[in-house]
Amino acid sequence: MARVIVDVMLKPEILDPQGQAIARALPRLGFSGVTDVRQGKRFELTFDGPANETTLAAARKMAETLLANTVIEDFQVHIEQE
Template sequence: MARVVVDVMLKPEILDPQGKAVHGALPRLGFEGIADVRQGKRFELQVDGELTEDLLAEIEKIAGTLLSNPVIEDYTVRVEGGRA
């Protein structure tokens, strides 16, 4: 059984208020040396059976239409375990 991971991040030009809030809190908590923080989302999809090229293409469609907003977000798809 394969696991496909979809990471979704705001595009670099889009303001990330949650990331800024975390970045601002770090020094108050005693953490130094962090230049910036961006927050994103991670989705893990467990695949029944064999992960084929067709199924991976379907997952790419899912990532681009349901899991992310392509106007403001970028996404990456990668396989963890199993083969495509």
């Protein structure tokens, strides 16, 4: 079985109000040194069979079609190493 990870993040030019709220809350909770926070999504897809280019291509197509809004989000697809 193959596990493919799809990480989805807002494009850099898109405002991230949730990330900004987290960044403002961190100092109040005693955490320092963080200058920016961007919040995203992670999808873990498990496929039958081996991890190969066909599996990655299918995951990319899923990301483009359903998992990411490509107008405002970028995504990266990679195989999770066991």
